[in-house]
Amino acid sequence: MPISRDAPSPLHLQIAEDLRQRIRAGEFEQNSFPSLRSLAKHYETAQVTVHDAVKALQQEKLIVSVSGKGTFVLPIGENTTAGANEPEDLAEQIASLRTELEDVKGRLSRLESGESQDKSP
Secondary structure: OOOOOOOOOOHHHHHHHHHHHHHHOOOOOOOOOOOHHHHHHHHOOOHHHHHHHHHHHHHOOOEEEEOOOEEEEOOOOOOOOOOOOHHHHHHHHHHHHHHHHHHHHHHHHHHHHHHHHHOOO
């Protein structure tokens, strides 16, 4: 799909659609994806524009980014855009995040109380 700077749709959405089609067509090997730099060069746009497109695909669970490792196309079956289980998955993620947050709060509280004891005369 050609990208048009004159189109009413923002560039990052056009790029996301093109990448989505390329992923579904099997253009990228499973578990691989080009770098932001190479995509920006390919689409002749800024890396931040490509980054926005990549974020859209991550939200659709077509790709995943791993800090320090790169961005990867998810295997077929793991990348669903239908969202059939999305509310349940989201609820599980929220519950998990709440648990982690409570754990962090507890550790922070212990650290702060330890600091105040160390500073006592």
